[in-house]
Amino acid sequence: MWLSRLIRNAVGHRKTINTSNDLSFESERLPELRGKPIKFGPIRVLSFVPPIFLSGIPYDEFLGIARSFGRRYGDVKAGFVIFPTWSIETPKKAKAIRQSFLEHTKRYPQHAIRYICNTPGEAQLLEEFGQPATFLNHKFTVSERVFRPLPGANVEFDAIYNARFVSGKRHELAAEIEKVAYIAYCEPQESRRQDFKRLWSETKARCPAHELLNELAGDLPVGLSHPNVNAALARASTGLLLSEVEGASYAAVEYMLAGLSIVSTPSTGGRDAYFDPEYCIVCEANPRTVRDAVAALGSRNIPKSYIRDKTLKKIEPERQRFLAMVDSLIEELGGQPQFSGAWPFGEISGVPWGSFKKHLADFDQSAGKMLEKEFGLKEGACADIQLSPIEIRTIINEIQRKPNCSLLVFGCGNDSLLWEKVNAGGTTVFVEDNPEWAAKTLAKLNSSGVHVVKYNSRQADWRDWLDRPSRLRMDLPAEVQSRRWDIILVDGPAGDTGERPGRMKSIYAASGLVAGGGLVFVHDCDRPAEDAFASRYLGAHRLAVEVSGRALLRGYAF
Secondary structure (H helix, E strand, O other): OHHHOOOOOOOOOOOOOOOOOOHHHHHHOOHHHOOOOOOEEEEEEEEOOOOEEEEEEOOOOOOOOHHHHHHHHOOOOEEEEEEEOOOOOOHHHHHHHHHHHHHHHHHOOOEEEEEEEOOHHHHHHHHHOOOOEEEOOHHHHOOOOOOOOOOOOOOOEOEEEEOOOOHHHOHHHHOOOOOEEEEOOOOOOHHHHHHHHHHHHHHHHHOOOOEEOOOEEOOEEOOOOHHHHHHHHOOEOEEEEOOOEOOOOHHHHHHHHOOOEEEEOOOEOOOOOOOOOOOEEEOOOOHHHHHHHHHHHHHHOOOHHHHHHHHHHHHHHHHHHHHHHHHHHHHHOOOOOOOOOOOOOOOOOOOOEEEHHHHHHHHHHHHHHHHHHHOOOOOOHHHHOOOOHHHHHHHHHHHHOOOOOEEEEEOOOOOHHHHHHHOOOOEEEEEEOOHHHHHHHHHHOOOOEEEEOOOOOOHHHHHHHOOOHHHHOOOOOHHHHOOOEEEEEEOOOOOOOOOOOOOHHHHHHHHHHEEEEEEEEEEOOOOHHHHHHHHHHHHHHHEEEEEEOOOEEEEEEO
């Protein structure tokens, strides 16, 4: 059980884990990204309770978002299903992935990590280095609700190529096809901007009749939404995939779900996972064979609906395998299975890219909305609560484990009504030193007690008081003093400046009020006073859980 583990790695120990000692990985990055930590990648939230993410590997960040999650929230139960965004089929990368996994799980033993691979070779190579992995090409995440044939669309182009204009995409191989359309996007780095300008200029000079379907702004392509990409695909009969090495390729599945046949050159990375020879040709990498393959597929005149339906039949079993994996992970982390039947992630296609910071902020916001809905709070209530949703959920889990829980909270705030609702059927009492806050809180509550107390202390004096328990004693109401409490949350009084009372007395009081088998949670343990008093009077040896959120929450098990 997770409370039996003592976790001491959040504050003062947050060194960056070096994912690999091999500096040669730097050469694979864009010049602008070399020598810097990778702070972005593709992320999709699969579950909020417990937190589970589908996370891609950007460059050499072999743990996806897991490290950023750990630095922000600490060693809480969380799951990560990690996939390559680019080919990892080299021993050097397999070794680095294994090393990263071992370092991370040593630091965050409650993080459960699963690797899924885009090719059998990738999975086998990871297994050879001792890293369990599953062949499960993640492009089943492309949405058939977004990518689909459009009835009545006019087919204008022999082929369409959806790809960045970078040298590895080999646009020149399409040179002998008469009518070709291009869809492009450009990454923000200056080197990518220059790549686009140079390569599009070369393509247009080589093939004046070929068209770019994006609008240009400042000589750069304006990105298309997924529905607009689908509308562009409807104007062609065949999709092109011409690079030699890449990842699994969203475009491959987007083409087929939109009803397009595919001409591909031989490649590594897994884009052929859902190919079918009936409507996919892999040809030699030269313009003539690419042209001839496009013509051959055109002569087959395969209905777009047929290509789509057959592709869906290939994808659906893989989706079910994936959902079974996620449910297994949820159960391992102490939750209940959530998935059965239809694919639940069709609103958004693929796995969206963004900064890890933004992904985690979005996760917090969505998790807060779930709490509001679950406990009948007004919309936006969690945004006004100092504790983050993960900190709140950690406390909730313990309250719900205690039948008829007795809950004592030092400090009234915007979260007070939440604690009463969470502990419905139990006993909840608040202790507050600010009479105005106490009155305001009491007016919102239905059954909980609120008691006003005086601390007569100054946070600035905490060092002088640390070894003087006689100074820490305080008068508490009989309702508080006469019983022992299953869960105590010390989130008051205020201790952010020297003139505030500080939490020296409330922490000391909690040490004598907690029941056997109970827990004391202390918020803001990233501050020196809370850290010192909790360690001294609650016992560093009792530290059972540590969660980073908007501040640091520690739980001490008695």
